[in-house]
Amino acid sequence: MxxxxxxxxxxxxxxxxxxxxxxxxxxxxxxxxxxxxxxxxxxxxxxxxxxxxxxxxxxxxxxxxxxxxxxxxxxxxxxxxxxxxxxxxxxxxxxxxxSTHNEDGTTPRPPRFDVSMAVEVRLGDRKFMAEMCDVSAGGAKLDATAAVEPGQAGQILMRPSGTAIFGTICWVKEGRFGFRFVSPLPIATLADLVVRK
Missing domain, CATH: 2.40.10.220 (predicted glycosyltransferase like domains)
Incomplete structure:
Protein backbone atom coordinates (compact mmCIF):
# COMPACT_ATOMS: atom_id res chain seq x y z
CA MET A 1 0.00 0.00 0.00
CA SER A 99 3.04 33.52 -31.50
CA THR A 100 2.30 36.64 -33.52
CA HIS A 101 1.30 34.58 -36.58
CA ASN A 102 -0.40 31.25 -37.20
CA GLU A 103 1.16 28.65 -39.49
CA ASP A 104 -1.09 29.89 -42.32
CA GLY A 105 0.11 33.49 -41.85
CA THR A 106 -3.04 34.76 -40.15
CA THR A 107 -2.92 36.59 -36.82
CA PRO A 108 -3.99 34.57 -33.75
CA ARG A 109 -6.94 36.13 -31.96
CA PRO A 110 -8.85 35.44 -28.78
CA PRO A 111 -11.82 33.08 -29.06
CA ARG A 112 -15.05 34.60 -30.32
CA PHE A 113 -18.51 33.70 -29.06
CA ASP A 114 -21.49 33.46 -31.41
CA VAL A 115 -24.37 35.60 -30.16
CA SER A 116 -27.61 36.93 -31.61
CA MET A 117 -28.59 40.05 -29.75
CA ALA A 118 -30.30 43.33 -30.67
CA VAL A 119 -28.28 46.35 -29.48
CA GLU A 120 -28.50 50.11 -29.90
CA VAL A 121 -25.49 51.78 -31.53
CA ARG A 122 -24.75 55.44 -30.79
CA LEU A 123 -22.28 57.33 -33.00
CA GLY A 124 -22.25 61.02 -32.12
CA ASP A 125 -25.86 62.21 -32.36
CA ARG A 126 -26.94 59.19 -34.46
CA LYS A 127 -28.73 56.18 -32.96
CA PHE A 128 -29.70 52.97 -34.73
CA MET A 129 -30.41 49.34 -33.96
CA ALA A 130 -28.00 46.56 -34.92
CA GLU A 131 -27.64 42.82 -34.41
CA MET A 132 -24.56 41.65 -32.51
CA CYS A 133 -23.34 38.51 -34.33
CA ASP A 134 -20.32 37.59 -32.25
CA VAL A 135 -18.29 38.99 -29.37
CA SER A 136 -14.92 38.59 -27.70
CA ALA A 137 -13.31 40.41 -24.79
CA GLY A 138 -11.90 42.99 -27.20
CA GLY A 139 -14.66 43.61 -29.70
CA ALA A 140 -17.81 42.57 -31.53
CA LYS A 141 -19.15 42.01 -35.03
CA LEU A 142 -22.45 43.72 -35.79
CA ASP A 143 -24.99 43.58 -38.62
CA ALA A 144 -26.81 46.83 -39.50
CA THR A 145 -28.32 48.65 -42.48
CA ALA A 146 -27.06 52.04 -41.25
CA ALA A 147 -24.10 53.60 -43.08
CA VAL A 148 -20.97 53.64 -40.93
CA GLU A 149 -17.28 54.24 -41.54
CA PRO A 150 -14.06 52.93 -39.97
CA GLY A 151 -12.71 55.27 -37.32
CA GLN A 152 -16.08 56.42 -36.01
CA ALA A 153 -16.20 56.31 -32.21
CA GLY A 154 -19.29 55.61 -30.14
CA GLN A 155 -20.96 53.06 -27.94
CA ILE A 156 -23.08 49.93 -27.98
CA LEU A 157 -26.01 49.98 -25.56
CA MET A 158 -27.41 46.62 -24.48
CA ARG A 159 -31.03 46.34 -23.38
CA PRO A 160 -32.59 45.78 -20.93
CA SER A 161 -29.48 46.00 -18.72
CA GLY A 162 -28.50 49.43 -20.09
CA THR A 163 -24.83 48.41 -20.18
CA ALA A 164 -22.83 50.73 -22.46
CA ILE A 165 -19.63 49.56 -24.15
CA PHE A 166 -17.46 52.27 -25.72
CA GLY A 167 -15.30 51.70 -28.77
CA THR A 168 -14.44 52.46 -32.40
CA ILE A 169 -15.55 50.99 -35.72
CA CYS A 170 -12.50 49.21 -37.11
CA TRP A 171 -13.84 47.70 -40.37
CA VAL A 172 -16.96 47.73 -42.57
CA LYS A 173 -17.95 45.05 -45.08
CA GLU A 174 -21.23 44.04 -46.75
CA GLY A 175 -23.61 45.41 -44.12
CA ARG A 176 -21.50 44.29 -41.19
CA PHE A 177 -18.91 46.12 -39.14
CA GLY A 178 -16.35 45.45 -36.42
CA PHE A 179 -16.49 47.41 -33.18
CA ARG A 180 -13.25 47.43 -31.15
CA PHE A 181 -13.83 48.08 -27.44
CA VAL A 182 -11.86 50.83 -25.69
CA SER A 183 -10.95 48.35 -22.95
CA PRO A 184 -11.42 44.57 -22.67
CA LEU A 185 -14.72 43.40 -21.22
CA PRO A 186 -14.60 42.05 -17.66
CA ILE A 187 -15.03 38.28 -17.67
CA ALA A 188 -18.39 38.56 -15.85
CA THR A 189 -19.80 40.92 -18.50
CA LEU A 190 -18.59 38.68 -21.33
CA ALA A 191 -20.03 35.60 -19.62
CA ASP A 192 -23.38 37.39 -19.25
CA LEU A 193 -23.44 38.19 -22.97
CA VAL A 194 -22.65 34.59 -23.87
CA VAL A 195 -25.37 33.21 -21.58
CA ARG A 196 -27.99 35.66 -22.90
CA LYS A 197 -27.18 35.01 -26.56
Missing part, protein backbone atom coordinates in the same frame (compact mmCIF):
# COMPACT_ATOMS: atom_id res chain seq x y z
CA UNK A 2 2.80 2.40 0.94
CA UNK A 3 4.63 1.63 -2.32
CA UNK A 4 1.48 2.45 -4.36
CA UNK A 5 1.11 5.78 -2.53
CA UNK A 6 4.76 6.60 -3.21
CA UNK A 7 4.32 5.79 -6.91
CA UNK A 8 1.19 7.97 -7.13
CA UNK A 9 3.02 10.82 -5.35
CA UNK A 10 5.99 10.52 -7.71
CA UNK A 11 3.66 10.55 -10.73
CA UNK A 12 1.90 13.67 -9.44
CA UNK A 13 5.25 15.42 -8.92
CA UNK A 14 6.35 14.46 -12.43
CA UNK A 15 3.15 15.93 -13.91
CA UNK A 16 3.65 19.19 -12.00
CA UNK A 17 7.33 19.38 -13.03
CA UNK A 18 6.39 20.05 -16.67
CA UNK A 19 7.38 23.46 -18.01
CA UNK A 20 4.64 26.05 -17.36
CA UNK A 21 4.10 29.58 -18.56
CA UNK A 22 2.15 32.20 -16.72
CA UNK A 23 -0.62 33.53 -18.96
CA UNK A 24 -2.62 35.90 -16.79
CA UNK A 25 -5.82 37.19 -18.43
CA UNK A 26 -5.72 34.72 -21.32
CA UNK A 27 -9.37 34.32 -22.28
CA UNK A 28 -10.65 30.77 -22.62
CA UNK A 29 -13.82 29.65 -24.39
CA UNK A 30 -15.65 26.61 -23.06
CA UNK A 31 -17.01 24.80 -26.10
CA UNK A 32 -20.03 22.53 -26.14
CA UNK A 33 -23.81 22.71 -25.93
CA UNK A 34 -23.60 25.52 -23.35
CA UNK A 35 -20.56 27.70 -24.10
CA UNK A 36 -18.91 29.51 -21.23
CA UNK A 37 -15.95 31.68 -20.33
CA UNK A 38 -12.84 31.13 -18.24
CA UNK A 39 -9.64 33.05 -17.53
CA UNK A 40 -6.46 30.99 -17.96
CA UNK A 41 -3.75 31.73 -15.38
CA UNK A 42 -1.13 29.23 -16.50
CA UNK A 43 -0.78 26.64 -19.23
CA UNK A 44 1.63 23.89 -20.24
CA UNK A 45 1.71 21.17 -22.87
CA UNK A 46 -0.24 18.90 -20.51
CA UNK A 47 -2.87 21.18 -19.01
CA UNK A 48 -3.99 24.52 -17.67
CA UNK A 49 -5.26 26.24 -14.56
CA UNK A 50 -8.12 28.69 -14.98
CA UNK A 51 -10.74 30.69 -13.10
CA UNK A 52 -14.24 29.78 -14.18
CA UNK A 53 -17.43 31.86 -13.97
CA UNK A 54 -19.29 28.62 -13.23
CA UNK A 55 -16.90 26.17 -11.55
CA UNK A 56 -16.72 22.68 -13.09
CA UNK A 57 -16.56 19.46 -11.06
CA UNK A 58 -13.65 17.07 -10.63
CA UNK A 59 -13.86 14.43 -13.34
CA UNK A 60 -15.76 16.64 -15.82
CA UNK A 61 -14.65 16.36 -19.44
CA UNK A 62 -14.45 19.84 -20.95
CA UNK A 63 -13.22 21.45 -24.16
CA UNK A 64 -11.37 24.78 -23.97
CA UNK A 65 -10.27 27.09 -26.78
CA UNK A 66 -7.59 29.75 -26.23
CA UNK A 67 -5.73 32.13 -28.53
CA UNK A 68 -3.46 30.23 -30.94
CA UNK A 69 -4.89 26.76 -30.24
CA UNK A 70 -7.92 24.89 -31.56
CA UNK A 71 -10.45 23.58 -29.00
CA UNK A 72 -8.61 21.18 -26.67
CA UNK A 73 -10.35 18.45 -24.67
CA UNK A 74 -9.31 17.63 -21.14
CA UNK A 75 -10.42 16.38 -17.72
CA UNK A 76 -10.89 18.49 -14.59
CA UNK A 77 -8.45 17.13 -11.96
CA UNK A 78 -9.02 19.56 -9.07
CA UNK A 79 -11.32 22.43 -8.10
CA UNK A 80 -10.73 25.15 -5.46
CA UNK A 81 -13.48 27.74 -5.40
CA UNK A 82 -13.77 29.16 -8.93
CA UNK A 83 -10.34 27.84 -9.97
CA UNK A 84 -9.74 24.43 -11.49
CA UNK A 85 -6.92 22.40 -13.03
CA UNK A 86 -7.52 20.69 -16.37
CA UNK A 87 -5.34 17.89 -17.72
CA UNK A 88 -5.35 17.72 -21.54
CA UNK A 89 -6.20 14.41 -23.19
CA UNK A 90 -3.03 14.78 -25.28
CA UNK A 91 0.00 17.14 -25.20
CA UNK A 92 -0.55 20.50 -26.91
CA UNK A 93 1.83 22.95 -28.66
CA UNK A 94 0.99 25.62 -26.10
CA UNK A 95 3.84 27.84 -27.33
CA UNK A 96 1.46 28.93 -30.11
CA UNK A 97 -0.41 31.18 -27.69
CA UNK A 98 2.67 33.45 -27.68
Missing amino acids: EQVEQQESAAAMERRAGKRHSAVLLLGKLCGAEPGVCLVHNISANGLMARFVVAPHVGDSIEVEVRGLPPVRGTVRWVRGQKAGVQFDSPQPYERIF
